[in-house]
Amino acid sequence: MSLYESLGVTPIINAAGTNTRLSGGMMHPDIRAAMAEAADWxxxxxxxxxxxxxxxxxxxxxxxxxxxxxxxxxxxxxxxxxxxxxxxxxxxxxxxxxxxxxxxxxxxxxxxxxxxxxxxxxxxxxxxxxxxxxxxxxxxxxxxxxxxxxxxxxxxxxxxxxxxxxxxxxxxxxxxxxxxxxxxxxxxxxxxxxxxxxxxxxxxxxxxxxxxxxxxxxxxxxxxxxxxxxxxxxxxxxxxxxxxxxxxxxxxxxxxxxxxxxxxxxxxxxxxxxxxxxxxxxxxxxxxxxxxEGDAPQAARLRAVLDRVRAPLGNAPGVSITEGPVPLLLLAMGSPAEARAAEAALRARHIHIGQGRLRDGVLVVNPLALAERDIAPLGQALRQVCGLLDR
The missing domain is CATH 3.40.640.10 (Type I PLP-dependent aspartate aminotransferase-like (Major domain))
Incomplete structure (x- = not known):
């Protein structure tokens, strides 16, 4: 049992980004180690x-x-x-x-x-x-x-x-x-x-x-x-x-x-x-x-994460990855109603994605707060919930 589960708190997959309401992002082991050392003095x-x-x-x-x-x-x-x-x-x-x-x-x-x-x-x-x-x-x-x-x-x-x-x-x-x-x-x-x-x-x-x-x-x-x-x-x-x-x-x-x-x-x-x-x-x-780290290496690292999340979706229509300092995985649904239903279904599985484009019928996956353990289950959940491969 994880620490959070022992407290009665369910861990989530945070594919929405470093939102405060979702507890922010992940810290590199070097940062966690520095904070632990700081706590000793x-x-x-x-x-x-x-x-x-x-x-x-x-x-x-x-x-x-x-x-x-x-x-x-x-x-x-x-x-x-x-x-x-x-x-x-x-x-x-x-x-x-x-x-x-x-x-x-x-x-x-x-x-x-x-x-x-x-x-x-x-x-x-x-x-x-x-x-x-x-x-x-x-x-x-x-x-x-x-x-x-x-x-x-x-x-x-x-x-x-x-x-x-x-x-x-x-x-x-x-x-x-x-x-x-x-x-x-x-x-x-x-x-x-x-x-x-x-x-x-x-x-x-x-x-x-x-x-x-x-x-x-x-x-x-x-x-x-x-x-x-x-x-x-x-x-x-x-x-x-x-x-x-x-x-x-x-x-x-x-x-x-x-x-x-x-x-x-x-x-x-x-x-x-x-x-x-x-x-x-x-x-x-x-x-x-x-x-x-620099902009380009960070963007490449985050793009590699999104490529792995996208892999279970294959060449499904409406799926794309944007370019930029923080690349995003976009999933264009048939309508805003379908996008809201898919987002709600993911949330029921304790998976949070970006909601900023639901009005456009688009789901947004931000990689900044994803851990290694999240990548495979997130990709599979997107495949199952969004039903993209069946369209």
Missing amino acids: CVEMHDLQAAASRAITEATGAEAGIVTSGAAAALTLGAAACVARFDVAQMHGVPIRTDRDQFVMARSHRNMYDRAVQSAGCWIEEVGIPDRFSGAGIRDADAEDFASAFGARTAGVLWVAQPWAEPALADVVRVAHDAGLPVMVDAAAQLPPRANLRRFLDAGADLVCFSGGKAIGGPQASGILAGRRDLVASALLQMLDLDLPPAQFALPPEFACDDAPKQLPRHGIGRACKAGKEEIVGLIVALRRFVA
Whole structure:
């Protein structure tokens, strides 16, 4: 009996990708070993975050970086940093009483995860009318919409990274920086390609948030906040356990800034966003492995997994594998109703696949969270449930 079965929890085959609701993906044995070793020792957490910053800056080109308890935590901490900067009184006020409590973002970028910014006490000012999504026209927000929304209470700008995102990040950065405002990018699931580790910062973003438990392959409860040293340092000060005499604490050189506060703040809103030593070490090892592998080798490795999943389906019509950094196995059913029925039948067997294209009548198999033991039973289940060979 497996550990999960002993707890009364049924293990699943996760062919939907690194979804949080499905417990993320798999970690390489090197990462699991590093986390186990980390668990055997105690360290000072600000020193460990400094080590993480060195690894993150090497990978991203950022001035500094920290490990958080996920991408949503990175968004909350980043928002708190934009609100408070190095003003200790403002740190004490987050999320209730602050002088800056507004983030501006395009209406077409709104999503369920921007609640993480609101968790820092900020309200979101939407700009633009996304006619291109409603079908009423072709326009979306432009940079001038952002500029007209800036005011005395604006803490920053949130830009959500997607291939179709408008306006361009560089244009948003231009108007925000003209107003003295930072831009934070939500890039939680924008890896691979590995170039995205640097692309948003190279475009002028002040902060960028990545998930550590998705394509990077780190612990599910890990994320990255990277960017300007002063903002990352503010986020760190609002996350660390600071229950010690002030004379015993100093920001590590990786976070040191000339205008850093002399007063040690009380515990900040980020105490709920802390990462443990095991997650930090696991993320460092995972990030280095992710960068070292490269896009093409990873895509080839994942394609080989999908080829093996596809093998039991033979040359059935409607079955294809996409190209790209993360190849996908697509199974085109006869109709959306058939696709939903097949997805439900697979779920009844504790197999989860991507549901993003059920409206198109297409099942999607994502290989990122598949283990070796999953490949054969997944292929057989697709053959049996989808009935593709009988069409």
